[in-house]
Amino acid sequence: MGLLTGAVTVITAGHGETARGLTATAVCSVSIAPPTLLVCVNRNGEAHHAIADNGAFCVNILAEQNRPVADRFAGRAGAKGSEKFLGADWGPLVTGAPALGDALVSIDCTIAESVEAYTHTVFFGTVLAVRLGPSQPPLVHFDRAYRSLA
Numbered sequence: 102m103g104l105l106t107g108a109v110t111v112i113t114a115g116h117g118e119t120a121r122g123l124t125a126t127a128v129c130s131v132s133i134a135p136p137t138l139l140v141c142v143n144r145n146g147e148a149h150h151a152i153a154d155n156g157a158f159c160v161n162i163l164a165e166q167n168r169p170v171a172d173r174f175a176g177r178a179g180a181k182g183s184e185k186f187l188g189a190d191w192g193p194l195v196t197g198a199p200a201l202g203d204a205l206v207s208i209d210c211t212i213a214e215s216v217e218a219y220t221h222t223v224f225f226g227t228v229l230a231v232r233l234g235p236s237q238p239p240l241v242h243f244d245r246a247y248r249s250l251a
């Protein structure tokens with residue numbers, strides 16, 4: 102799986118003190134009509150409960166310069182829960198889930214369906230809002246490391 106090159110995202114849900122998020126590469130476009138994507142989230146994580154409880158999530162596709170954000174939301178900087186949102190510019194779009202101000206793009210979704218799959222839940226999200234950030238190189242993950250396409 103480590104050799105499957107992936108776009109690095111942060112998936113968020115909730116707001117204020119209840120906001121949670123995780124770094125994730127298991128994100129996939131599903132359909133254009135209706136606009137739908139899916140995310141695969143480990144059921145043991147805090148963010149899983151926030152996504153399920155809120156019935157909504159925001160997928161923030163990261164730029165190369167967002168690498169510290171990726172580390173933080175993967176739990177590598179020691180931050181937990183809503184502390185992960187400190188130090189970057191987050192604000193809601195439509196569902197209330199936090200969107201990152203300088204992400205490549207933020208995609209705000211409401212949950213259409215959830216499927217349990219072993220350790221993970223696959224959440225299908227209907228896209229309600231999209232915010233494009235500045236044009237910049239993406240953050241990519243391959244072979245256990247972040248990579249740049251620049």
Ligand SMILES: Cc1cc2nc3c(=O)[nH]c(=O)nc-3n(C[C@H](O)[C@H](O)[C@H](O)COP(=O)(O)O)c2cc1C
Binds near residue numbers: 121124125141145
């Ligand atoms: C590059 C990368 C990709 C990841 N992709 C996923 C993923 O697709 N789904 C998932 O559940 N966890 C994924 N993780 C792990 C979560 O980011 C990590 O377990 C995080 O601490 C969960 O946060 P939480 O406990 O607050 O929910 C990934 C981690 C990294 C570094």
